[in-house]
Amino acid sequence: MVKYLSRRFLYKIIIDWTGLEAQVIIDKKLFRKFSKYPLTSAPEPCYIGYAINKEVKEMGFHETFKALADPARREILMMLRGGRMSAGEIAAKFEMTGATVSYHLSQLKKADLIYETREKNFIYYDLNTSVFEQAILWLTQFGGEKNEE
Structure with missing residues (x-):
């Protein structure tokens, strides 16, 4: 599953998706800084990334x-x-x-x-x-x- 998201919803999504397999991708070309957070409690690795438009x-x-x-x-x-x-x-x-x-x-x-x-x-x-x-x-x-x- 791929989702595009803003930083505003990061914490809610972490709580909601902790038990799901997910890979969240943000197009790095549009942003200056990119971060990924691994969610280790998920059965499979689950990453949620966020970035801020410059x-x-x-x-x-x-x-x-x-x-x-x-x-x-x-x-x-x-x-x-x-x-x-x-x-x-x-x-x-x-x-x-x-x-x-x-x-x-x-x-x-x-x-x-x-x-x-x-x-x-x-x-x-x-x-x-x-x-x-x-x-x-x-x-x-x-x-x-x-x-x-």
């Missing part, structure tokens, strides 16, 4: 840097470096209402800096490191030596 990725950095501008959001990201946390665990570390923490989490999700997974009655948050890697790659184009004419 133009869409650069437009999306507006949301990334906007989310990073807030100190509370940066603190949440620093906390998540240690591993996934539930919304309650994150809220317990701050002196703000649950609604405010929820707002900050939604802004981080909107910028794709974090993702959520649901387990029973809990929602867990974790870093989406691929967005940080893409931002670093994008920023490196401004470094280095200047051409002197």
Whole structure:
């Protein structure tokens, strides 16, 4: 079975397809960066790949840097470096209402800096490191030596 998909649906598909034989292919010519994730719990090897269109990725950095501008959001990201946390665990570390923490989490999700997974009655948050890697790659184009004419 072959499916073409966007990164947005990656986590849902991983959960839905874990037990199936599948090979997900994305045309690498259309994208700058390509990643594959093996799903080892499937009976046969199952790979899901994702890629970000260069133009869409650069437009999306507006949301990334906007989310990073807030100190509370940066603190949440620093906390998540240690591993996934539930919304309650994150809220317990701050002196703000649950609604405010929820707002900050939604802004981080909107910028794709974090993702959520649901387990029973809990929602867990974790870093989406691929967005940080893409931002670093994008920023490196401004470094280095200047051409002197």
